[in-house]
Amino acid sequence: MNPENPHRPYPTRRSLLKTAGAAAAGVPLLAACVTNSGDGDEPADTGGAKSTENPLGVRADAPLEVVVFKGGYGDEYAIKAEAKYTEKYPQAKIDHKGLQKVGEAMQPRFVAGNPPDVVDNTGAGRLDMATLVSAKQVTDLAELLDAPAFDQPGKKVRDTLLPGVVDDGTFGGSPVALNFTYTVWGVWYSKSLFAERGWIYPTTWADMLALCETIKKAGIAPWTYQGKYPEYINDPLLTMAAKAGGLDLVKAVDNLQPDAWKQPGLTQAAEAFAELAGKGYLMSGSEALSHTEAQAAWCQKKAAFIPCGSWLESEQKDVTPAGFDMVLGTVPALPAAKMPVTAVQAASSESYLVPAKAKNVAGGQEYLRILFSLASAKDFAQANSTLPAVAGATEGLTLSSGLGSVRDAVTAAGPDAFNYRFRTWYAPLAKAIDDATGELVNRRISVADWSTRIQKASDALAKDSTVVKYTR
Missing domain, CATH: 3.40.190.10 (Periplasmic binding protein-like II)
Known part of the structure; x- marks a missing residue:
């Protein structure tokens, strides 16, 4: 599945569809x-x-x-x-x-x-x-x-x-x-590689960072991501934030509430992914990779982890080595999270x-x-x-292996499957968030700048009377 990064506000009822590049x-x-080709047409x-x-x-x-x-x-x-x-x-x-x-x-x-x-x-x-x-x-x-x-x-x-x-x-x-x-969105890894190396998939972010150091010393990049499409790295960040702050955090984001992006759950998750980049745990050159390029590198075991939705196994079926046994892991949790580590971001x-x-x-x-x-x-x-x-x-x-792990993740999550709606409701906000996260994980903006930049985009959208608003 190709990445889907929507943008721009709604046009008026009588305007034409705009391609605009x-x-x-x-x-x-x-x-x-x-426009109607004839008023009252049925x-x-x-x-x-x-x-x-x-x-x-x-x-x-x-x-x-x-x-x-x-x-x-x-x-x-x-x-x-x-x-x-x-x-x-x-x-x-x-x-x-x-x-x-x-x-x-x-x-x-x-x-x-x-x-x-x-x-x-x-x-x-x-x-x-x-x-x-x-x-x-x-x-x-x-x-x-x-x-x-x-x-x-x-x-x-x-x-x-x-x-x-x-x-x-x-x-x-x-x-x-x-x-x-x-x-279902999560963090993917090779079950056979982990078994071979004796690595255990982490449930906490502290354990993730410790494992990343071990992986790096083994000569493998801990993480890569689909750098040309930063929504991929955005997904685990937002999943971590939801686990930290609970459904109230998710609703505040979707409802365009003032200071929604200043919530501790979001800033803590942003700090976690900034640390991932700051410690050198992202594969060099990931920012320039398309989704297919990053996923191919991961399948070649150049990196241990890659964030993606559950379409990954199908998309990679022609290039995945025999015995790779890819599986989806749920996003590790921060301390004192309000949702269990088994919670997953999932949507149809x-x-x-x-x-x-x-x-x-x-x-x-x-x-x-x-x-x-x-x-x-x-x-x-x-x-x-x-x-x-x-x-x-x-x-x-x-x-x-992949589909089985997705099924198991959904079963384990039970009622703790959640989803943000902003990406469907507000395409301009989705693009602003993805762009800011891309800048964050490439160490060009700070967490404070990230939070301020996205909140500004959210506030502008909230004040735009031409955009239909939705609430949950």
Whole structure:
């Protein structure tokens, strides 16, 4: 999965989607507003009769257009769901598009009012979801969530999803996106390397620093990270902060509260990562590395640790040496933390939406009902070594080392899985935080400067009346 570093505030309802170099910078394109191609226009297809077998009222012969981000997971899983759709609606012609740059391709279609029926809005350069929501360009998926699950009798679709999945796609009280994968962020290491060296993964930051010194003396860099995309090193820092300050800290950040970034939990976590850099525990040259370059170096055992989300194993499958046995470790805790060390930052991703102006809104939602079936999720988990957003999808499967460790981390975390929402709600703030953390770990700004710089960006956003605000 490519890094996703969003930026810029919402445009007005009547403005056009702006590229402004977003594709070149690897940031989400801004979906806007998409002016009406005719005031009062309705989707061309109003659906068919609803029944037990057809709870969403799909018109059996209505064409269906599906656009999928063809990234680290490919698009075969989506094509399999389309085959199931065709089995149920053999008269429906399906137009499938697997794309690398979804936002770039979809931007003019949203502007023109002729979007596809389903969009996997994922990858670098994706459309900004908050802007699409404010422009009323996405369908409320409440009816889908309350529909019967495709292959789990007695359950609604919403009842089959892992905790937080519905919330992750909810804006202003309305569920408008449904995320297919469940991402857990942590610190990765080679289980076989650690066994060979007699190293034990640390649970406290003091133990992490002590182990880093041991690793360094062994001639291996303790850490590397995807330097061109500092959000990767930002994730463990923010996870550590949340463990230190608890959910109140997370909410203060997301709610743009004054002095949120002055909280001790955040400044202590920033000090910890500044110390990691200051002691020379980051592999030399990491700042200049892309995600693939840093991850390749780690797979070559040039560094012991790398921060990443749980897509790492799938993304590295073609270059990981046999017997490497990568596993995810939870972020070590600072003293007197308010959350247990087993707590993890986790959220759903691979975001699917049904455009409001789609010609086949009912078919788009039915396709998602099929895609989010238990059978579909199991196939995806097996093929991609990635945890799907559907509960129970890994039961009965023989799991790889990485996916097994992710599953175990989610199980151990239980109710202590959490997620920041600012990255989805406020793209400009996300970019400001990532940039500041990149400067911090490369020793160009102090912790005080880091805190002040981010708080200034948060305060500016809070005062900007043109930006829709969300609270939790």
